Amino acid sequence: MPQTAHSRWFGVRKDLSKGRAAALMAASFLLPLGAWAIAAYGPFWEVAYQVSLSAESPHLQVVHVPGEKLTADSWQEFVSAVQSDNAAIIEAQSKGTPNESSARQNKKVLRQIVPAALANGWIEKGHETDDEAIRNVWQQLAAGELTSPVMEISDDNLAVIKSNAAVLSAAKPDWPTVSLLKLLPQAETKVSRPVYLIPPHEVALAGWKSLQAVAPEPNSDSSDASDRKTLLQRYGESLRTIFLGFLLGAMVAVPLGILAGTYDFFSKLFEPFIDFFRYMPAPAFGVVLMAIFGLELGPKIMLVFLGTFPHAVLMVANTTRQLEKPLLEAAQTLGANQRQLVTRVVIPGIMPNLYNDLRILLGWAWTWLVIAELMGFKSGLTEIIDTRGRRFQFEHVYPAILLIGISGFITDQILSSLSRVFFPWTHSSPSMVGRFIGRVTQAVRGAIDAFTADREPSLPRSKTSKSLP
Amino acid sequence: MIATLSDLDYRRQAPVVQERFDRLKQRPHVLDVVGLSKSFDAAHGPVVALENINFSVHRREFLCVIGQSGCGKSTLIRILAGLETPSHGQVLVDGLPVSGPGRDRGMVFQGYTLFPWLTVKQNVMFGPQMAGKSGSISEGEARQWIALVGLDKFENNYPHQLSGGMKQRVAIARALANEPRILLMDEPFGALDAQTRAQMQNYLLQIWKNIDITILFITHDLDEAIFLADRILVLDARPGRVKEVIEVPVPRPRSMEQFVEPEFLATKQRMQELIHPRSDSTQHQLPVLRMTRAGDDVE
Numbered sequence: 001m002p003q004t005a006h007s008r009w010f011g012v013r014k015d016l017s018k019g020r021a022a023a024l025m026a027a028s029f030l031l032p033l034g035a036w037a038i039a040a041y042g043p044f045w046e047v048a049y050q051v052s053l054s055a056e057s058p059h060l061q062v063v064h065v066p067g068e069k070l071t072a073d074s075w076q077e078f079v080s081a082v083q084s085d086n087a088a089i090i091e092a093q094s095k096g097t098p099n100e101s102s103a104r105q106n107k108k109v110l111r112q113i114v115p116a117a118l119a120n121g122w123i124e125k126g127h128e129t130d131d132e133a134i135r136n137v138w139q140q141l142a143a144g145e146l147t148s149p150v151m152e153i154s155d156d157n158l159a160v161i162k163s164n165a166a167v168l169s170a171a172k173p174d175w176p177t178v179s180l181l182k183l184l185p186q187a188e189t190k191v192s193r194p195v196y197l198i199p200p201h202e203v204a205l206a207g208w209k210s211l212q213a214v215a216p217e218p219n220s221d222s223s224d225a226s227d228r229k230t231l232l233q234r235y236g237e238s239l240r241t242i243f244l245g246f247l248l249g250a251m252v253a254v255p256l257g258i259l260a261g262t263y264d265f266f267s268k269l270f271e272p273f274i275d276f277f278r279y280m281p282a283p284a285f286g287v288v289l290m291a292i293f294g295l296e297l298g299p300k301i302m303l304v305f306l307g308t309f310p311h312a313v314l315m316v317a318n319t320t321r322q323l324e325k326p327l328l329e330a331a332q333t334l335g336a337n338q339r340q341l342v343t344r345v346v347i348p349g350i351m352p353n354l355y356n357d358l359r360i361l362l363g364w365a366w367t368w369l370v371i372a373e374l375m376g377f378k379s380g381l382t383e384i385i386d387t388r389g390r391r392f393q394f395e396h397v398y399p400a401i402l403l404i405g406i407s408g409f410i411t412d413q414i415l416s417s418l419s420r421v422f423f424p425w426t427h428s429s430p431s432m433v434g435r436f437i438g439r440v441t442q443a444v445r446g447a448i449d450a451f452t453a454d455r456e457p458s459l460p461r462s463k464t465s466k467s468l469p
Numbered sequence: 470m471i472a473t474l475s476d477l478d479y480r481r482q483a484p485v486v487q488e489r490f491d492r493l494k495q496r497p498h499v500l501d502v503v504g505l506s507k508s509f510d511a512a513h514g515p516v517v518a519l520e521n522i523n524f525s526v527h528r529r530e531f532l533c534v535i536g537q538s539g540c541g542k543s544t545l546i547r548i549l550a551g552l553e554t555p556s557h558g559q560v561l562v563d564g565l566p567v568s569g570p571g572r573d574r575g576m577v578f579q580g581y582t583l584f585p586w587l588t589v590k591q592n593v594m595f596g597p598q599m600a601g602k603s604g605s606i607s608e609g610e611a612r613q614w615i616a617l618v619g620l621d622k623f624e625n626n627y628p629h630q631l632s633g634g635m636k637q638r639v640a641i642a643r644a645l646a647n648e649p650r651i652l653l654m655d656e657p658f659g660a661l662d663a664q665t666r667a668q669m670q671n672y673l674l675q676i677w678k679n680i681d682i683t684i685l686f687i688t689h690d691l692d693e694a695i696f697l698a699d700r701i702l703v704l705d706a707r708p709g710r711v712k713e714v715i716e717v718p719v720p721r722p723r724s725m726e727q728f729v730e731p732e733f734l735a736t737k738q739r740m741q742e743l744i745h746p747r748s749d750s751t752q753h754q755l756p757v758l759r760m761t762r763a764g765d766d767v768e
Contacts, residue, residue, distance in 0.1 A: 329552050330582035330640075334596040334647060335572040344599070348586045425586050425627040 033200065040199035049075040049187035052151060055112055057081040057182075064185070066115045075187060082182050086160070089179045103175035107131045109164075110138060112183040119150040139165050157183050198395045207231075207399030231384065235403060238380035241297065241372060245304025246365040250358055252305075253312035260313065261320020262346055271317060278310035283371045295376030303375060307368035312361045319353040320346060352423040359415050366408040479735040482718045490716055493527050493699060497563075499650050499683045500526040500549070504558035507544055517708035518544045522558070524702055524711060526651065526683055533698035534687045537744055541709030542687045546655045549685065550576045562650055572600065575644030579656040581636045583628040589615060589639050590624040596647035607646075614642040617676060634665040638672065645676075651683040658693070667725065670696055674723060691740050695733055696723055703743045712743050 008014070016024070048069040056063055059081040064070065070078065092099045111134060117123045122137045123130070140146050141153070142165030153161070160181045167176050193199070198206075210231035229237075259266040282303055289299035289306075323346060331345045373382035381400040388396040419426075482490065505522040508515045518541040526532050536542050547553045549560055551570035559566045562573050575596075583592050590611050597607035615624050618638040628636055637657050644652055658666045670693060677684055688694050694701050698717050705712040718732040727733050 324582075326578055326580055326582045327584060329550075329570075330576070330578060331584075331595070331599075332552065332570040333550050333574065333576040333653075334643065335570075335599040336595075337599075340599055344595075345584070349584070351586070423586070425629060 037200055040193065040197055045191045045193045047072060048190045048192040050190045051185060051187050052115055053112060053157070053183055053186040054115075055082045055182045055185050056108070057085050059084065069190065069192065070187070075185075078185055082184055086181050086184075089181055093178075099179040100177060101179040103177070106175055106180050107134075109180045109182055110134050113137060113141075113161075116148065116151045116153060116186075120146070120148045121150075122146055135168060138168060141165070151186075154184065154186055157186065160184065195392045196394050198398060202395050203398045203402075206395040207402065210396065210399060231381075231400070231403075234380050234384060234400075235407075238369060238373065238382070238404070239407070241300045241304065241380060242362075242365050242369055244297075245301045245368070245372070246308065246362050248301060248305045249308040249312055249361060249365070253309050253361070254316055254354065254358075257313045257316020258320050258342075258347065258350070260317035261323075261350075262342055267317060271314065274310045274313050278314070282307035282368065286371075286375050290376050297379075299375050300372040300379065303372040304365050304368045307372075308361050308364045311364065312357065315357050315360070316354060319357055320350050322353070323349045352419065352426045355415075355419055355422065359412055362415075363408060363412060366404060369404065477731045477735045479715065479718060479732070479739045482716065483720060483732075486718050486720050489721070490699075493530055496527040496529065498525045498561075499528050499530075499563060500685065501561040501564070502549070502558070503561065505545075505548065505555050505560065506557040507541070507548060507553070508556050519548075519555075520708040520710050522709070522711055524714065526685060529677075529681060529683055531677060531684045531686065531697055531699045532702060533694040533700075534685065534702045534704060535689060535691065535694045535740065535744070536704030536709070536712075537706045538689060540704045540706035542689075542704060543655060545704070545709070546576075546653050546685070546687050550574055550653050572596065572647045573650045574653055575647055575649035575651070576653045577637065577640045577644050577655065577657040579659050581628065581633070581640070581660075583636055583639055583643070585628050588625050588627055589620060589631070592628070592639055593643045593646050595643060600647070611642075611646060614646045615639075617645070617679065618642045618672065632665070633661050634669050637661070637669060641673070641676065645680065645682065649682075651685060654684065654686045656687050656689070659688075666693075673697065691737050691744075692728060694740070695719060695736050696728070701736075701740070703740060715739065 009016070009020070015021075048071065051064050051066050051068045051070065054064050054066050054068075057078075060078065064078060089099055110131065111128070113134060114123070114128050117134065117137050118125065118128070122140075123133050127133050137146070138161055141158070142162045160183055164180045167178060167180060170176070213230045213232075256266070256270060260270050261267070285306055286299070286303060289302045293299040293302055327349060328341055328345055331341055336344060369380070370382045370385070373380045374386065378386055381404060384400040385397050388394070388400075502522055502524050505519060506517070507519040508517045510516075522545065524532075534542055534545065544553065548555050551567055551574065554568075561567070562571075567574070584595065587595065590608065593611035593614050594604075594607040597610055598604070602610075612621070612624065615621055618641055620635060620638055620642070623631060623635065628639070631639065640657070641652075658669050661669060673684075674697065676682075686694075686697060688697075695717055696719075701715040701717060703712045703715065704710065715736060717736055719727050719730065719736070
């Protein structure tokens with residue numbers, strides 16, 4: 001058997017080649033995205049017809065209003081019913097005995113155009129019952145004077161419009177007493193997915209639009225609080241909550257943790273209670289926090305704090321305890337006193353691990369964000385998630401959720417790569433950025449050395465007989 | 470060779486060596502260990518690690534402490550460094566009793582205890598800075614000590630960029646930068662490979678020659694002890710007691726060639742008798758279980 005060690009995908013604790021690793025890392029994101037796309041675009045969902053232009057017919061049991069969704073069968077039934085109505089009118093006309101009709105009925109027929117007229121801006125909002133204006137629209141359409149930027153009128157319907165316009169002009173200024181042709185129903189085809197399953201492109205589109213919005217969204221029900229601020233403004237609110245909560249947690253937890261990890265006194269004094277306290281879920285204190293800190297930003301920050309702080313103290317204490325004891329002993333034999341042991345050995349020694357702890361702490365802060373923002377007056381991205389979700393507008397919910405995820409993930413990745421810059425001594429091969437910064441600091445130090453050497457030409461030499469081995 | 474070996478007494482010293490010991494013994498004591506005992510509380514009652522240890526180290530003497538593993542060598546040196554307290558007895562440096570770690574006793578540990586976040590230079594500056602010396606003074610001193618151990622080119626490197634031998638040289642420089650009265654070394658070359666180890670032993674003797682320092686060196690390597698030491702303190706195990714103090718009859722300057730000289734071999738044989746008295750007894754023999762017939766001519 002030839003050796004094919006390099007081509008194995010599965011080897012216990014064996015690293016894959018760089019190319020394969022990169023491919024798998026890409027797949028790690030593409031697979032879930034693919035699953036989402038298959039679920040959304042796959043042939044699992046019925047196609048529905050959402051009525052945009054409706055018509056009434058005596059042959060139908062029900063009246064279909066614009067916006068209603070119909071199955072393929074009932075749509076077909078609807079269209080053929082209206083077609084047969086029109087056929088009857090045309091037949092009567094050709095026989096020379098046109099069907100009689102009242103002005104009221106004909107006005108009703110003309111009003112069929114209203115949804116398209118509103119969408120295309122042919123009539124103003126509030127003029128839906130202005131029959132003269134509507135009649136004017138029909139005439140203009142027949143003359144080809146109007147464009148339809150939003151809702152197209154089908155060719156069949158344009159024929160109907162022209163035919164009716166001729167009848168209307170003939171009767172002018174009175175309303176005709178013969179039956180007008182009905183507009184054929186028009187509909188947009190929609191895939192009827194479950195309400196929560198929004199296809200990726202719609203989420204991306206909705207997210208992109210919300211991100212670009214500089215002014216609050218002019219929505220029909222703008223009385224609602226969730227429409228008064230843009231996505232980015234809400235994102236800013238969320239970032240502020242997270243950051244302040246994290247900062248407060250870190251500022252309290254780091255000193256306590258270092259104390260507990262350094263001195264057994266503080267370890268025994270703090271840790272047992274904190275260990276107990278962390279098992280009480282932070283949201284359970286929500287009502288207490290609101291009673292103390294009000295309904296605005298205060299309780300939200302405090303919730304993030306309560307959720308992260310107990311874990312952080314224990315984690316930092318543990319990190320501090322993991323500093324190798326021989327380092328402390330070495331420092332003692334070098335003459336370090338108790339205070340110097342803490343400031344010159346413990347604190348610098350645990351820095352890289354402490355930095356990682358804080359990264360994890362920030363990750364926790366993100367998980368507490370949603371619960372925090374639901375407290376009191378809802379705020380931030382959570383408000384979008386909550387209110388839009390209640391209205392089943394999931395295409396606005398997912399961008400907000402994704403924004404939280406992406407922010408947390410990217411922040412962590414950046415902090416992780418910065419770790420190499422801050423702590424060059426923990427990595428055998430410094431990263432590109434680390435090498436660059438190292439070179440810069442060395443150059444600066446060199447310049448300072450050269451400068452000070454000029455001013456103090458001779459360094460004090462106290463030893464007498466020291467030579468190279 | 471073997472015949473001459475048994476003839477030669479390890480206590481017989483050439484005139485040069487004898488003169489040297491006479492001069493050495495006239496020098497004042499830097500370290501005195503008086504009636505030192507140490508016992509630990511274990512689950513099955515107290516364990517005596519050290520029992521009534523007495524010895525002295527003269528100024529600029531190189532003393533090695535040797536013994537089986539578990540004989541309390543490390544406990545002894547940790548008590549000397551002040552990292553542990555004795556149950557009885559005391560340790561005197563220049564006649565004054567010590568309590569706790571101090572700048573007068575530098576220590577080099579078996580593991581690498583350089584501060585990983587400091588460069589070589591900053592590591593060596595650590596002691597002087599703890600003593601309150603200013604940055605520029607301690608930096609100047611540190612440079613000299615780094616030069617002494619031959620690492621001037623690496624003064625701005627971090628410990629993780631150095632080899633094991635270089636790390637221990639920095640550790641020696643760091644301990645010496647405090648200008649201690651005595652340098653305590655706890656199997657400092659134990660983790661190094663054989664070649665680096667031999668090199669480090671050479672370096673250490675050169676450093677010792679160059680400066681006024683007394684060295685107490687713990688090892689379990691007989692060759693190392695004989696190569697380095699003026700006198701060798703042989704510890705007995707369980708409880709740790711001083712079994713014998715050997716005056717090494719090998720003249721200085723020392724070199725690798727001396728490893729086969731009769732004085733060297735006689736001393737080594739004596740130490741083997743002291744440390745492994747029953748090494749040939751049957752309890753160290755494995756049972757004979759032949760599981761192969763291939764290559765029956767291996768012995």
